[in-house]
Amino acid sequence: MSVVEDESAETAALIGELYPRTGRAWLVGVTGAPGAGKSTLVDRLTTEIRADGRTVGIIAVDPTSPFTGGAILGDRVRMVGHAHDEGVFIRSMATRGHLGGLARATADLALILDAAGKDIVIVETVGVGQDEVDIVRTADISIVVLMPGTGDDMQTIKAGIMEIADIFVVNKADREGAERLVQSVAASLSLHTFAAGDWKPPIVKTEATTGAGVAELWQTIRRFREQTQDRRAQRQRARQEARVRDLVSRAFMTRLDRTLAAGELETMIAAVADRRLDPYSAARELLHRAIGSSHTS
Numbered sequence: 001m002s003v004v005e006d007e008s009a010e011t012a013a014l015i016g017e018l019y020p021r022t023g024r025a026w027l028v029g030v031t032g033a034p035g036a037g038k039s040t041l042v043d044r045l046t047t048e049i050r051a052d053g054r055t056v057g058i059i060a061v062d063p064t065s066p067f068t069g070g071a072i073l074g075d076r077v078r079m080v081g082h083a084h085d086e087g088v089f090i091r092s093m094a095t096r097g098h099l100g101g102l103a104r105a106t107a108d109l110a111l112i113l114d115a116a117g118k119d120i121v122i123v124e125t126v127g128v129g130q131d132e133v134d135i136v137r138t139a140d141i142s143i144v145v146l147m148p149g150t151g152d153d154m155q156t157i158k159a160g161i162m163e164i165a166d167i168f169v170v171n172k173a174d175r176e177g178a179e180r181l182v183q184s185v186a187a188s189l190s191l192h193t194f195a196a197g198d199w200k201p202p203i204v205k206t207e208a209t210t211g212a213g214v215a216e217l218w219q220t221i222r223r224f225r226e227q228t229q230d231r232r233a234q235r236q237r238a239r240q241e242a243r244v245r246d247l248v249s250r251a252f253m254t255r256l257d258r259t260l261a262a263g264e265l266e267t268m269i270a271a272v273a274d275r276r277l278d279p280y281s282a283a284r285e286l287l288h289r290a291i292g293s294s295h296t297s
Helices: 011-021 038-051 074-078 106-115 153-158 160-164 178-190 214-227 229-259 264-273 279-296
Strands: 026-032 056-062 088-094 120-124 141-146 167-170 203-205
Touching: 011 106, 026 038, 038 056, 038 120, 038 214, 056 106, 088 106, 106 120, 141 214, 167 178, 167 214, 178 203, 203 214, 214 229, 229 279, 264 279
Parallel strands: 026 120, 026 141, 056 088, 056 120, 141 167, 167 203
Antiparallel strands: none
């Protein structure tokens, strides 16, 4: 995992060896704004999954420490109750500045846990707010965790993050405003048209600190899996397409950085900023440089 997370030269070969052993684990993504109680919820959910006789791998994406560049490990501290359970593996990782709620290597770490034989892999995102949509390109099911009492319920419902949910969880449901938040989510869902047989995202109320509602959440996840099994392959295909495109983009930029002389890219960007060169021409020239380099190398 450390080799993959460090994006070393061995990463591609390692994933290549492991990949034929993957595809069996069910990937559960848990996302939502900071403070919604995601870590405690994942901890309780893991207890339910283990009681069902399944093994669990957890990838907790934490903020990056400004001092070490590593994960702050707040999520792992909250999951200490599973530290001695051989059926649970917890890995904290830092975003390392990557936007979208996930670290760049998250998908590869999920593959490693899949290859290791974990039945369920839970990916908990760092919680960056409305733009946290990377999880939908990583998980088989996306759970959006909300909480009442923020004074911003309707704005939360309008946020782009609401578009990715397969299940909505209103956590801290014992707080004032929980029922109003449930009604707001339900009203938002009523504006969407669902075809016959389509999965309509349910709303589950939980109190992660006490465990209330978490058993229902696990049963809802199982129901989603059963009802959408025939569409999993299509969803996985879309995920893999996005992954391949991302890898190609990164490989292109790596080659470009090696091809250009020091300061050349900055000079070209300055020309675009000064309106001496348009962005399309700049991109076309950079593409030509990278492709030309690949033919001569």
